[in-house]
Amino acid sequence: MSKDWPLWEVFVRSRGGLSHRHVGSVHAPDAEIAVRHARDTYTRRMEGISLWVVPSAAIVASDPADDAAMFDPAADKVYRHPTFYNIPDHIKHI
Amino acid sequence: MYTTELQKTKAVDAIEDPEKLAAFEARVAADDFIEPKDWMPEAYRRTLTRQISQHAHSEIVGMLPEGNWIGRAPSLRRKAILLAKVQDEAGHGLYLYSAAETLGTSRGQMIEALHSGKAKYSTIFNYPTVTWADIGAIGWLVDGAAIMNQVPLQRTSYGPYARAMVRVCKEESFHQRQGYEIMMHLCQGTSEQKRMAQDALNRWWWPSLMMFGPPDENSPNTAQSLRWRIKRETNDELRQKFVDITVPQAEAIGLSVPDPALHWNESKGGYDFGEIDWEEFYAVVRGEGPVAKERMKARRDAWEKNAWVREAADAYAAKKAQKKQAA
Ligand SMILES: [Fe+2]
Ligand SMILES: [Fe+2]
Numbered sequence: 001m002s003k004d005w006p007l008w009e010v011f012v013r014s015r016g017g018l019s020h021r022h023v024g025s026v027h028a029p030d031a032e033i034a035v036r037h038a039r040d041t042y043t044r045r046m047e048g049i050s051l052w053v054v055p056s057a058a059i060v061a062s063d064p065a066d067d068a069a070m071f072d073p074a075a076d077k078v079y080r081h082p083t084f085y086n087i088p089d090h091i092k093h094i
Numbered sequence: 095m096y097t098t099e100l101q102k103t104k105a106v107d108a109i110e111d112p113e114k115l116a117a118f119e120a121r122v123a124a125d126d127f128i129e130p131k132d133w134m135p136e137a138y139r140r141t142l143t144r145q146i147s148q149h150a151h152s153e154i155v156g157m158l159p160e161g162n163w164i165g166r167a168p169s170l171r172r173k174a175i176l177l178a179k180v181q182d183e184a185g186h187g188l189y190l191y192s193a194a195e196t197l198g199t200s201r202g203q204m205i206e207a208l209h210s211g212k213a214k215y216s217t218i219f220n221y222p223t224v225t226w227a228d229i230g231a232i233g234w235l236v237d238g239a240a241i242m243n244q245v246p247l248q249r250t251s252y253g254p255y256a257r258a259m260v261r262v263c264k265e266e267s268f269h270q271r272q273g274y275e276i277m278m279h280l281c282q283g284t285s286e287q288k289r290m291a292q293d294a295l296n297r298w299w300w301p302s303l304m305m306f307g308p309p310d311e312n313s314p315n316t317a318q319s320l321r322w323r324i325k326r327e328t329n330d331e332l333r334q335k336f337v338d339i340t341v342p343q344a345e346a347i348g349l350s351v352p353d354p355a356l357h358w359n360e361s362k363g364g365y366d367f368g369e370i371d372w373e374e375f376y377a378v379v380r381g382e383g384p385v386a387k388e389r390m391k392a393r394r395d396a397w398e399k400n401a402w403v404r405e406a407a408d409a410y411a412a413k414k415a416q417k418k419q420a421a
Contacts, residue, residue, distance in 0.1 A: 004201045005408075024258075025192045027201060029404075029411035041188050044181070045265075064132045 007056040008034040010041070012048035020052050028053075110135050122323050127253040130196040141315070142252055142324055143197045147204045150190035151215035154208075157183045158392050159223040160232060168226060175272050176229065182265045189261055193254040209394050217375060218305050220383020227280055227287075227294035233273015235295075235302040235340065241266045242336045243306065246326035255324075274343065281347040288348070295344065296352045303367075304375045306333040312372075338364045 005027040011020035023042045028034035034053040043051065062070055078084050087094055114133050121128065128134055157180050164180065167173035191201055207213035218236055223229065244266065247259040280291040307329040310316060319325035337356075344351050355368035378386070 005404075007195075024189060024261075025195075026188070029407040030414060033407060033411075040181075041185050044178075044185065061131065064129065 005029045008038070008053040009056050009059060010034075010038040011052040011054070012042055013050035014048050016049065020050065023047075025056060026053070119321075122251045122321075125249070125323070126251075127256065128251050129253045137318075138322055138324075139197050141319065141322075142255065143194055143199050145324060146190055146194040146197070146252075146255055146258075147199065147207070148214055148216075150187050150194060150204065151208045151213055152219065153183050153187035153190060155215045155219045155389055155393065156236075157187075158389055159219055159221070160229060162223050163226060163229050166226070167229075172276070179233070179269050179272060182269065186258075186262050186265070189258040190255075193252075193258045196254045205397070209390070209397060211381065211390065214379065216305060217378040217383060218301050220378050220386040220389060221297070221301050222385045225290050225294060227277070227290040228298070230273050230276030230280060230291065231294035231298040233269050233271075234277055234343070235273075235298050236305070237266055237269035237273060238340060239302050239305045239336055241270060242332050246332075249323070249326060251323035277349070278347050281349065291347075292349055295349050299352050300370060300374075301378075303333055303337070303370055304378075306330075306336065308372065308375070309370075334364055337367055341365055 006029070007025050007027055008031075009025050010023050012023050013020045026034055026037040026041055028037050031053060035051055038051050038053050042048070074080075115135055118128070118132075118134060118138075128138075160176060160180050160183075164173060164176050167176050191204060194204060195201055204213065208215070218239075223232070241263065244259050244263050248256055248263055250256045250259065277291050277294075280287045307313060310328045310330045313329055316325065316328055320328070341351055341356065353368045355366065357366055358364075359366045377383075383389075
């Protein structure tokens with residue numbers, strides 16, 4: 001069986017002013033063909049004005065098993081949110 | 095669509111960590127999405143890999159019956175539309191292969207399974223497209239049945255599959271409408287054209303109903319698949335819905351559905367319809383469809399005859415990488 005071409009993650013900016021967003025992946029032997037495949041696969045209907053491709057192997061992800069340790073501390077730091085503070089109603093513009 | 099459980103792997107009593115299993119079941123029951131790196135039971139991974147790859151194979155093989163008519167489309171407009179439609183199906187195949195790969199099976203393994211005949215794909219694509227009206231019937235009925243199956247899968251529990259389905263569903267609606275439009279125009283044409291449309295409906299109606307898979311009582315994995323949210327409605331429920339919306343569409347353009355038992359059942363608010371020839375269905379699943387051999391030969395030929403393109407791209411990438419290293 002022939003070896004698969006490397007995998008690339010595809011990001012599309014749908015219009016000016018928005019961030020690139022992950023839309024899927026393609027296999028390609030090099031970056032140039034990855035961009036072409038990404039265009040044919042993910043932007044056949046004006047879905048974007050800009051494409052990024054990134055080798056999937058270059059992405060480092062957090063481990064879902066560590067979710068609790070990674071993200072929970074934020075939950076007990078409610079003072080990071082404006083609603084934590086009680087300001088009387090008659091004080092305006094704050 | 096094409097999630098018809100065409101192939102069943104024997105149940106293996108995997109020894110799963112009961113705590114992880116319970117947490118997983120609870121997440122799925124709460125309509126949470128499961129993502130590639132999350133823990134999942136082996137049976138879930140295996141069932142999904144089979145379901146998504148079968149779905150992908152169906153999109154890819156599904157290009158063949160329609161591709162057959164691109165060079166013979168009756169006008170430039172129809173040709174451009176059909177080309178775009180078939181290209182969409184290639185895209186659907188690619189979204190789905192990517193989704194399946196996140197479960198740990200490589201693209202190469204899946205393609206090889208298809209070409210060796212080990213993997214199944216939807217039975218519908220093993221029927222021939224003998225007239226132009228067949229292209230209308232496929233868009234209307236086959237893509238129509240696919241939509242019926244795929245819409246609920248946008249909420250399936252496996253994130254990459256659900257996201258692929260969202261993209262697919264956005265594109266399918268055009269497929270169905272262009273097919274119906276072909277049928278509509280034929281029905282407004284000469285009596286010969288109308289006869290052609292009726293003939294296509296006659297041949298595609300029953301195979302389209304079979305696309306929803308075996309009846310619920312012969313679909314033993316349904317309960318588990320529903321619980322795991324990798325299926326959201328049963329085969330018979332989806333089939334009934336399809337009949338109910340499609341019959342009036344046929345009547346509206348003066349076509350008659352080839353089923354003498356078909357009649358409106360007021361009390362259930364839906365149509366009663368005749369018995370499906372399940373013998374035929376299982377024969378096609380076994381690979382005895384009218385053009386099953388041609389389909390697989392076309393796939394293998396395309397893969398083998400174009401190997402040089404893949405090899406050239408590899409060689410070029412290697413050369414460029416080497417140059418970059420030397421520089
Ligand atoms: Fe499709
Ligand atoms: Fe389609």
